[in-house]
Amino acid sequence: MAGVWVFAETVEGTPAPVVLELLTKARSLGETTAIAFGPGASKSVQTLGKYGAKKVYVHEDPAFRDILATPAVELLASLIEKDQPDLMIFGMTYDGRDVASRLSARPPPPC
Amino acid sequence: MVPAVIEDGVAELAGPVRARGSSARAIAAAIKGQSYELIICGTESTDGSSGAVPAQLAELLGLPLLSFAKKLEVSNGKAQIDRQTDDGYDVVEAALPAVVTVTGGINEARYPALRGIMQAKNKEIKQLGLKDLGLDGKAGKAALTEEVIEIKAAEARKAGEIVEDKGDGAKRVADYLVELKVI
Numbered sequence: 001m002a003g004v005w006v007f008a009e010t011v012e013g014t015p016a017p018v019v020l021e022l023l024t025k026a027r028s029l030g031e032t033t034a035i036a037f038g039p040g041a042s043k044s045v046q047t048l049g050k051y052g053a054k055k056v057y058v059h060e061d062p063a064f065r066d067i068l069a070t071p072a073v074e075l076l077a078s079l080i081e082k083d084q085p086d087l088m089i090f091g092m093t094y095d096g097r098d099v100a101s102r103l104s105a106r107p108p109p110p111c
Numbered sequence: 112m113v114p115a116v117i118e119d120g121v122a123e124l125a126g127p128v129r130a131r132g133s134s135a136r137a138i139a140a141a142i143k144g145q146s147y148e149l150i151i152c153g154t155e156s157t158d159g160s161s162g163a164v165p166a167q168l169a170e171l172l173g174l175p176l177l178s179f180a181k182k183l184e185v186s187n188g189k190a191q192i193d194r195q196t197d198d199g200y201d202v203v204e205a206a207l208p209a210v211v212t213v214t215g216g217i218n219e220a221r222y223p224a225l226r227g228i229m230q231a232k233n234k235e236i237k238q239l240g241l242k243d244l245g246l247d248g249k250a251g252k253a254a255l256t257e258e259v260i261e262i263k264a265a266e267a268r269k270a271g272e273i274v275e276d277k278g279d280g281a282k283r284v285a286d287y288l289v290e291l292k293v294i
Binding site: 068069070073093094097098100101102104105106 | 131132135161162163164165166167168169170171175176177178179194195196197203
């Protein structure tokens, strides 16, 4: 599989435990990219790399922490369009679920 | 708002073969064009538990989503919630109209009054099919994106082995750990 992306939730640069589990799974499936948004996200890069990410996308805007889901959805949608990963994995967390679900409703099908 | 039941093809929407976002699209199509300020959903169904519908609905209607609300207050054109987190809760607000998902225990159900029960019998309930919603051939089986291949009960945890100490307890525990290749 060409590209497996992991939505890497971090708090002040520390990845959530589920993120490390997802990376371990992802690296067994294909070339792994982690996506880390929010303040301090760049501090998590080394840990994400250690657990299997070959590439990490980072954006440190506080909007990712202060506004629910939508900034992450906007940016993910454009990154996905650009890079066309085969699979994207989210933890079933409070934020992961909101982001994944909103993203799955895009592009809005005609209704 | 007139209460409505989406009946036609509902089994298709939620069945083993389904199209991404079918349920949310049907609900969005049914309420589009009506006037509303707040759409309240449960957090998830107790069967699939994917909990995707409310966020998909918010995305399709272009609305903010206040999810996992333990408490909900509405005033001055805004909704404010206590949003469940792993460590406690965040206070989050959004302008109306908005979608809110609530967790269990948000409120005690009140007993309906007899008058309400009687009035309910005469309420008009609109029955809508996928065709009425303009989704014929665009939702459910007709637009297949995913299929449930199998549903299984979670494996029960096996009972542990109790080693009774008859003087050789330590050795037996050590042997067991060696067998597991732990030591």
